[in-house]
Amino acid sequence: MDVLVTPTPRLQGELQALSSKNYTTRYLLVAALAEGTSTIYYPAHSEDSDAMRRCIRDMGAVIEEDDTKMTITGFGSRPRDVKELDVGNAGAVLRFLMAIAALAPGVTFINRYPDSLGKRPHDDLIDALGQIGVDVRHNDGKLPITIRGGAAKGGKIQVSGNVSSQFLSALLFLTPLLQEDSEIEVLHDLKSKVVVGQTLEVLEQAGIVIEASEDLMRYRVKGGQKYAAKEYVVQGDYPGSAAVLAAAAVTRSDVKLHRLMENSKQGERAIVDVLRLMEVPLTHDNGVVHVQGNGKLKALEFDGDKATDAVLAMVAAAVFAEGTSRFYDVENLRYKECDRITDFLNELRKAGANVEERRSEIIVHGRPEGVEGGVEINAHYDHRVIMALTVVGLRAKAPIRIRDAHHVAKSYPIFFDHMKALGANVEWVAPN
Ligand SMILES: O=C(O)C1=C[C@@H](OP(=O)(O)O)[C@@H](O)[C@H](O)C1
Ligand SMILES: C=C(OP(=O)(O)O)C(=O)O
Missing domain, CATH: 3.65.10.10 (Enolpyruvate transferase domain)
Structure with missing residues (x-):
């Protein structure tokens, strides 16, 4: 139209x-990564937040909803074996879930917007995931992307921050769930640095402990952490x-x-x-x-x-x-x-x-x-x-x-x- x-x-x-799109996608994700039931008040309703909701449901989260809130029972660190995920045109949803897919046996992110998200580059995240043993098949850094997880344990990761902060945020969501501790170093510049502050805020609310350097370029993340089920209010x-x-x-x-x-x-x-x-x-x-x-x-x-x-x-x-x-x-x-x-x-x-x-x-x-x-x-x-x-x-x-x-x-x-x-x-x- x-x-x-x-x-x-x-x-x-x-x-x-x-309601905030970026907080809604984050709260949905941390609720899915918890083992109990979380409640999100005033979640955003839009194609991007719907994309995150659809994908975490496909990965095994159980979601109920009324006019003001959503309750989500998460899958913790064990997403269901799902063959395909459709993130619509949502860049952040794709990048965050590419990292979480490292916990799953094998999933393909389909290319439903070839002229928009289908043109966006994900090489920096693909490279970072490769450093911790995640097998990523891709179309020259772009969708469709297939991720075979299971092997990731944690360790030292370098990620470039000069195209998107979403790659770093994705690793910050994943690494607490890996068996071993991780150290993340951001190379080059970090664009959209302020958004990383929102990621860290939400992780802290979800009970995750991350040590971040003041300039947000280095992180120490203990492995084997658990996301807590919580109540969140979207601003x-x-x-x-x-x-x-x-x-x-x-x-x-x-x-x-x-x-x-x-x-x-x-x-x-x-x-x-x-x-x-x-x-x-x-x-x-x-x-x-x-x-x-x-x-x-x-x-x-x-x-x-x-x-x-x-x-x-x-x-x-x-x-x-x-x-x-x-x-x-x-x-x-x-x-x-x-x-x-x-x-x-x-x-x-x-x-x-x-x-x-x-x-x-x-x-x-x-x-x-x-x-x-x-x-x-x-x-x-x-x-x-x-x-x-x-x-x-x-x-x-x-x-x-x-x-x-x-x-x-x-x-x-x-x-x-x-x-x-x-x-x-x-x-x-x-x-x-
Ligand atoms: O982490 C997020 O939720 C987002 C990060 C930003 O992207 P970049 O880091 O690619 O600039 C922003 O533009 C996007 O709308 C949402
Ligand atoms: C760039 C945006 O979103 P994303 O990167 O998540 O597609 C946006 O909302 O303007």
Whole structure:
């Protein structure tokens, strides 16, 4: 399905932020790795969290669910013998479960999104798993991937962190369950470092002890640990909310978003500081972000690696700022659902934005007067491209049609319902 975004000068209303995708995938996983029954309150419902739920169920977790919570009886360190797993288009789910598959006799991760997840590289994790004796068959580092586990015992592991932090997180979930102790060393740089903080936080909540160096580049993990069955409460999601807040920032608005913890470990909470630096009138108290936009924004420079999943929303806001903005240290955006630099900027340019790319930078020459619009956008299977182009469409001169906008459901299935509730002129239309 496509979505037609028609220019909308004013947004108003209050919303509950959706639940965090990254915490939901982690809580589901640690609950599956425990032997007792855990409860997760307010889990996210999206294609990615459904993918984790489906896979852990296939691996033997027993899941019950009502409106507010899920109870999960885990399989501990012994997943059921399953031949195939379908992770949809979810990178984190794939990478975390590739590591956990080291505990299973043999499983193939199928390639259901050849033009999106099917193009993403997993070599660094494949190499790391190889170091502890896991046999991985793959298609030049990509899906489909078959993992024959059983032989892994632990030991010294070196993993590169300069493409994705998910490889390191995957090893941190696996190694406590191995027989022997492990030492993990991160080579090169560690991108999306803040997300590793969320992994460590969840592991600690699940009763796992990991010794991490202050710079998060070295870890000591005792083997033979057990995940405890616990109760978890999922906090609000900053990456998805970043798009809603950016929409409020580029319009005249009075928008409140609840459930956004000030002290969250999600790096994407930087959206609040970024909008503040752009001189957007807002407050953030008691978990409520209140934007009273006047449509005026100032350009800024920002290290995008600190808030990787909010960069596209920030760029969308910068499209209408006075001056030139620069988002640097963002090369790993190229290895996401699409190339979030080249592909995304091509779509922005179509809509009338003045943007330039470098290998690891996005440069935006702001157009406070608005952009032309009147074009069709290719979503590139990317929920964050869809949300960012929606923000741009609100302040275009003519409507923007976003093709295959249903891929927004990867993280935020009710994004357009939320935008409508705030008064945005967005409607689903059948593809022509
Ligand atoms: O660990 C996670 O849950 C995630 C890590 C990040 O990926 P990278 O480490 O590849 O940047 C982020 O972009 C992704 O949405 C979720
Ligand atoms: C990149 C993302 O997710 P993943 O890497 O898990 O597919 C995202 O949610 O923006």
